[in-house]
Amino acid sequence: xxxxxWLQVHLSDIAGVCSIASLALTFIVYLSLRRLLSQFLFSARxxxxxxxxxxxxxxxxxxxxxxxxxxxxxxxxxxxxxxxLASLKRKLRGEIRKPLANLLSTVSELRRSSKPRTEDPVRxxxxxxxxxxxxxxxxxxxxxxxxxx
Amino acid sequence: MSDKEKWIRVVSNLNKLTQDxxxxxxxxxxTEGLRERGVENTxxxxxxxxxxxxxxxNVEVEATTSGLVTALVYAASSRTKLITxxxxxxxxxxTFQSPLWGFPEVSGLEDLLRSAQYQVADxxxxxxxxxxxx
Numbered sequence: 702x703x704x705x706x707w708l709q710v711h712l713s714d715i716a717g718v719c720s721i722a723s724l725a726l727t728f729i730v731y732l733s734l735r736r737l738l739s740q741f742l743f744s745a746r747x748x749x750x751x752x753x754x755x756x757x758x759x760x761x762x763x764x765x766x767x768x769x770x771x772x773x774x775x776x777x778x779x780x781x782x783x784x785x786l787a788s789l790k791r792k793l794r795g796e797i798r799k800p801l802a803n804l805l806s807t808v809s810e811l812r813r814s815s816k817p818r819t820e821d822p823v824r825x826x827x828x829x830x831x832x833x834x835x836x837x838x839x840x841x842x843x844x845x846x847x848x849x850x
Numbered sequence: 851m852s853d854k855e856k857w858i859r860v861v862s863n864l865n866k867l868t869q870d871x872x873x874x875x876x877x878x879x880x881t882e883g884l885r886e887r888g889v890e891n892t893x894x895x896x897x898x899x900x901x902x903x904x905x906x907x908n909v910e911v912e913a914t915t916s917g918l919v920t921a922l923v924y925a926a927s928s929r930t931k932l933i934t935x936x937x938x939x940x941x942x943x944x945t946f947q948s949p950l951w952g953f954p955e956v957s958g959l960e961d962l963l964r965s966a967q968y969q970v971a972d973x974x975x976x977x978x979x980x981x982x983x984x
Contacts, residue, residue: 758961763964765866766869766965766973766974824862827862827961834957835854835858835956
């Protein structure tokens with residue numbers, strides 16, 4: 702039996718199967734690239750964001766010494782903190798996104814609200830920010846170990 | 851709530867009590883052992899029957915390499931770059947200043963240390979005095 706006539710009959714079928722396989726391969730490559738890009742962004746920018754958030758937490762704690770006189774300064778600090786959190790949210794995947802999104806909405810609401818009667822909402826933001834920082838540091842350490850292994 | 855989050859909330863509450871002046875800190879000279887670790891000053895406070903001691907000390911840690919060239923240089927030489935960083939420690943101590951238990955290292959300890967320093971230095975009093983012109 703000659704191969705040529707068989708090939709002439711089935712060539713279009715083979716081409717169809719190959720194009721479906723290449724589509725699947727393209728999708729896998731796309732997913733891998735997305736993962737690589739996200740890892741790159743994490744390694745490149747997250748340490749900087751962690752240090753910015755550390756600074757915001759430190760300043761919030763200091764400003765709480767003289768609450769409510771410092772409310773306007775706290776609002777300014779919350780605004781810059783909100784920008785960092787929003788930027789982080791775009792770079793992170795997984796279960797850390799939920800507490801981050803919660804904190805982002807709390808910060809956003811508090812910043813837009815009028816002066817609170819007590820310092821408690823600001824203290825809650827400060828505490829949640831510290832919790833988020835701890836999670837980010839853990840994530841950073843996991844990432845470092847994954848890369849080195 | 852995870853274990854670390856529980857400790858962050860404990861430290862955060864201690865910070866609030868410090869800023870409210872419900873927790874009063876006093877400055878104490880460091881013991882010989884602590885001085886060797888770069889401790890310049892310790893701060894102690896009583897919370898109920900517990901005595902808390904707070905201080906910052908030097909510790910050498912492995913540097914996180916940033917940048918491809920630095921990472922390659924250190925990977926090739928199989929050397930570990932060590933840097934000295936400042937860490938904050940909170941402990942429960944006995945009446946002789948011997949540590950009984952150390953708190954886990956969590957975010958917020960530095961804020962607590964700064965609040966204690968602010969209180970001991972009486973920064974509010976200083977600012978009020980300068981503004982009054984006395």
